[in-house]
Amino acid sequence: MDILKEKHIPRATIQRLAAYVQVLENFARDNVEVISSNPLALASGVNASQVRKDLAYFGEFGIRGVGYPVLSLIKAITASLGVDQEWRMALIGVGNLGKALLNHDDFRARGFNITAIFDCDPFKIGEIVHGLEVRCTSDLPRLVLEAGIEIGIITTPPERAQRAAEHLVNAGLAGILNFAPARLHVPEGVNVEYVDFFDHLYTLAFKHSRQD
Amino acid sequence: MDILKEKHIPRATIQRLAAYVQVLENFARDNVEVISSNPLALASGVNASQVRKDLAYFGEFGIRGVGYPVLSLIKAITASLGVDQEWRMALIGVGNLGKALLNHDDFRARGFNITAIFDCDPFKIGEIVHGLEVRCTSDLPRLVLEAGIEIGIITTPPERAQRAAEHLVNAGLAGILNFAPARLHVPEGVNVEYVDFFDHLYTLAFKHSRQD
Structure with missing residues (x-):
C-alpha cells in the first residue's frame, strides 16, 4: 500500500477509489463477503483492467481465483487514503x-x-x-x-x-x-x-x- | 458559436463554461456590466489564457480593450450549451x-x-x-x-x-x-x-x- 504514501495521487485515482468504497459498501450491506474484480468493475462503472490495476496495490488482500474480502478491502482503501479516522x-x-x-x-x-x-x-x-x-x-x-x-x-x-x-x-x-x-x-x-x-x-x- | 454545435464537447470545457456562468452571474448581481478576461479568470480559478481561448468562440461579444458585456456573455454561453431553455x-x-x-x-x-x-x-x-x-x-x-x-x-x-x-x-x-x-x-x-x-x-x- 506504499503507493499511497506519495504526496500526489491523481484526482481521478481518488475518484475511482471513492467509487470502489461506495460499491463495496453496497455489497457489504447485501452480505456479500468476497468479490472478484469483474462484478466490482461492472458495479463501479470502471473497466475491469483498470480495477485490477488499481487493486493490485492492495494485492495482499486478493485471493487468486476467489476475489477480495469485501470488508478488508474497504478498510485497506480507506486506510490508504487516510479517511479511516474521524x-x-x-x-x-x-x-x-x-x-x-x-x-x-x-x-x-x-x-x-x-x-x-x-x-x-x-x-x-x-x-x-x-x-x-x-x-x-x-x-x-x-x-x-x-x-x-x-x-x-x-x-x-x-x-x-x-x-x-x-x-x-x-x-x-x-x-x-x-x-x-x-x-x-x-x-x-x-x-x-x-x-x-x-x-x-x-x-x-x-x-x-x-x-x- | 458554431463550435458548440458539435456533438462531443469535452467534459472539462462544459465544467469551465459552467464556472464562467456562475462567476458572471455573481458579477451581474454586483451590477458589473462589462468584464475583461483577467478578473474573469481570477474569479473562475482558470488561467487567463484558457479563459481567452474559451471566450474566443464568443468573440463577437468582446469589445477590444473594454471587455465582455456580462449579461450578453451569460446568454451566449447558456444558449450554446442549450441550457437557456426551461x-x-x-x-x-x-x-x-x-x-x-x-x-x-x-x-x-x-x-x-x-x-x-x-x-x-x-x-x-x-x-x-x-x-x-x-x-x-x-x-x-x-x-x-x-x-x-x-x-x-x-x-x-x-x-x-x-x-x-x-x-x-x-x-x-x-x-x-x-x-x-x-x-x-x-x-x-x-x-x-x-x-x-x-x-x-x-x-x-x-x-x-x-x-x-
Whole structure:
C-alpha cells in the first residue's frame, strides 16, 4: 500500500477509489463477503483492467481465483487514503441544504462528523438543529481549536460564500467543501472542493440537446 | 458559436463554461456590466489564457480593450450549451436532501424546474412539499409525458437508488442526476451524472493527511 504514501495521487485515482468504497459498501450491506474484480468493475462503472490495476496495490488482500474480502478491502482503501479516522467538520449556513447535510447519516457513518454549525442570521443563532446549537461565526476560531475541526463546509447563498470562506481560513482550516454556487478566493495551501450541481445539470442538458 | 454545435464537447470545457456562468452571474448581481478576461479568470480559478481561448468562440461579444458585456456573455454561453431553455425534472426520494433541492432557488432561477416528486413511502404519498404533491412512482410514466419531463433526480437512500433509476429509464428519461451514494446500471444512451460528496471529502481528507 506504499503507493499511497506519495504526496500526489491523481484526482481521478481518488475518484475511482471513492467509487470502489461506495460499491463495496453496497455489497457489504447485501452480505456479500468476497468479490472478484469483474462484478466490482461492472458495479463501479470502471473497466475491469483498470480495477485490477488499481487493486493490485492492495494485492495482499486478493485471493487468486476467489476475489477480495469485501470488508478488508474497504478498510485497506480507506486506510490508504487516510479517511479511516474521524474527521470533524464545521458547517456555515444553516439553511435547507445545511440541514439536509446534517441529517445525512452517511457522513457520520463514514467518519465525517459535523460537530459545529454557524449562521449569521440572528434569528437562527441559538437554535438547535440535529442536536447542535447554531452559533455566530465569531465563535468559529475558538470552536475549531476546542473541537479539533479540520474541514469546513459552506452551504450559504452564493453572495455570502466568500465571507464564509474567509471565516474558515482565518480560523485555521485548510480544507473547504463548498456547496454554494460561487467560486472562492483562498490563500495558497487551502484546498477547496466544489460540489457543483449546475456543472452536472449543464452536462445532462447539453447531451440531451445534442441527442434530439 | 458554431463550435458548440458539435456533438462531443469535452467534459472539462462544459465544467469551465459552467464556472464562467456562475462567476458572471455573481458579477451581474454586483451590477458589473462589462468584464475583461483577467478578473474573469481570477474569479473562475482558470488561467487567463484558457479563459481567452474559451471566450474566443464568443468573440463577437468582446469589445477590444473594454471587455465582455456580462449579461450578453451569460446568454451566449447558456444558449450554446442549450441550457437557456426551461428543463423540467422529476425527483424521486422526498427526504431531507430532496426537500433541500426543492427549496434551492437557484434551480428554478437557472431554468431547471422540479415539476413532479415521487416517493414510495405510503406515509409521504399525498403530502404537499414546496407546492408539489408527493406521488407514487407508478404515476411516473404518465407525468413524464404530461409535464414534458426530461431529467430525473435521485435523492433516495443508496439501497433504493437502482430501483429509482429503473423507474426513470422505464418512463423514458435519458438523463439522471444521482445524489445517492450508489453506482447505477442503466442502458446505453442514458446519461448519469453523479453528485458525489464523498469523492470530494476523500480528496480533502487525503490532501490534509499528506500535509501533516
